[in-house]
Amino acid sequence: MANLFEEIQPIVYKNAKVFFLDQTVLPAETKWVEVNSVEICWDAIRRLIVRGAPAIGIAAAFGMLVASRAAPKSSFEEYYSHMKNTGEYLATARPTAVNLFWALKRMDKKILASREKPLSEMDTIMESEALAIQKEDEEVCRAIGIHGQEIFSRTSCAKDKFTILTHCNAGSLATSKYGTALAPIYVSRERGLNVRVFVDETRPLLQGSRLTAYELYTSGVDVTVITDSMAASVMSKGWIDACIVGCDRVAANGDAANKIGTYGVALLARAHNIPFYVACPLSTVDLDTKCGSDIEIEERDPAEVTEGMGKRTAPYGVKVYNPAFDVTPHELISGIITEKGLIRPPYAKALAELLQARYSGLHN
Numbered sequence: 001m002a003n004l005f006e007e008i009q010p011i012v013y014k015n016a017k018v019f020f021l022d023q024t025v026l027p028a029e030t031k032w033v034e035v036n037s038v039e040i041c042w043d044a045i046r047r048l049i050v051r052g053a054p055a056i057g058i059a060a061a062f063g064m065l066v067a068s069r070a071a072p073k074s075s076f077e078e079y080y081s082h083m084k085n086t087g088e089y090l091a092t093a094r095p096t097a098v099n100l101f102w103a104l105k106r107m108d109k110k111i112l113a114s115r116e117k118p119l120s121e122m123d124t125i126m127e128s129e130a131l132a133i134q135k136e137d138e139e140v141c142r143a144i145g146i147h148g149q150e151i152f153s154r155t156s157c158a159k160d161k162f163t164i165l166t167h168c169n170a171g172s173l174a175t176s177k178y179g180t181a182l183a184p185i186y187v188s189r190e191r192g193l194n195v196r197v198f199v200d201e202t203r204p205l206l207q208g209s210r211l212t213a214y215e216l217y218t219s220g221v222d223v224t225v226i227t228d229s230m231a232a233s234v235m236s237k238g239w240i241d242a243c244i245v246g247c248d249r250v251a252a253n254g255d256a257a258n259k260i261g262t263y264g265v266a267l268l269a270r271a272h273n274i275p276f277y278v279a280c281p282l283s284t285v286d287l288d289t290k291c292g293s294d295i296e297i298e299e300r301d302p303a304e305v306t307e308g309m310g311k312r313t314a315p316y317g318v319k320v321y322n323p324a325f326d327v328t329p330h331e332l333i334s335g336i337i338t339e340k341g342l343i344r345p346p347y348a349k350a351l352a353e354l355l356q357a358r359y360s361g362l363h364n
């Protein structure tokens with residue numbers, strides 16, 4: 001099933017079936033997982049078959065569609081109880097990316113808003129909502145790309161040529177299309193601008209070298225992989241115009257959780273006077289989380305560190321600490337690029353205003 005789709009896409013809905021591209025085996029293999037049970041969906045999110053904050057949200061929305069098909073439909077109460085339990089179960093797959101909870105909440109609201117409809121229509125309603133979340137994510141990422149490209153053009157001394165450094169994968173593979181951090185790169189390419197990318201390999205699971213390098217390279221972007229420990233040296237040479245990363249959750253004060261190692265990149269960027277941007281949809285902003293220290297940081301299996309390269313790289317029995325994310329304090333962030341444009345400090349005020357406008361219908 002290598003050519004199930006033509007573009008790089010992590011989640012495909014085809015002939016009423018849900019498929020996730022197995023990102024654990026990329027770039028060596030193109031393998032698809034058919035998601036025909038909620039357990040498969042949970043496991044795929046947990047094991048990073050599907051990963052990246054927006055993609056996790058979309059995956060969960062399709063998980064709810066799969067759940068709806070199997071749900072009892074003799075009464076709304078029975079149906080809703082099944083769906084509510086499923087949502088709570090899917091929410092336990094990973095703790096840090098707020099998009100997972102955002103998407104599940106949206107599916108839940110949709111169910112409640114449809115309670116007067118015949119239960120026989122619920123599968124179609126869930127299908128439309130999951131597809132809408134996927135489609136909107138594509139539009140949002142495109143908008144982030146346009147804003148980001150304009151920022152890069154202003155940042156670089158040579159307006160048609162710039163070099164950026166990114167960490168982890170916040171590209172098409174992490175969203176429905178374009179990505180967040182990588183969207184400005186794709187838009188730059190479309191506009192005929194000359195963009196070069198340095199990508200940290202991103203220990204321990206190598207999302208940078210396996211996924212970002214894969215998608216940029218196959219799209220014809222000039223990409224160079226470096227190990228995480230080479231970023232300082234590359235910055236010191238004056239090769240980087242800007243750093244841009246994605247994000248799993250932005251707290252109300254602008255602190256941002258992203259893949260482990262991002263905080264280090266931000267510190268290095270500050271030391272070298274390089275702007276450091278976070279790119280994310282507004283669905284990644286969580287005003288209920290006051291600051292970065294309130295964000296739950298996922299800790300993963302020690303084997304990802306000791307055997308992540310497919311070969312034992314540490315003594316058996318040694319202690320391992322494996323947090324999957326870290327928090328970049330808002331003071332180190334030059335700007336947050338969203339679908340509504342660039343947000344500058346002070347973030348607390350700007351984020352609250354933007355989110356309030358969104359929910360009061362000023363923005364969709």
Ligand code: MRU
Pocket residue numbers: 048051052053054097167168169170171174175179180181207245246247248258259260324
């Ligand atoms: O553990 P992962 O691979 O899900 O981590 C992903 C990241 O840290 C991404 O940078 C983030 O989710 C943003 S994706 C647009």
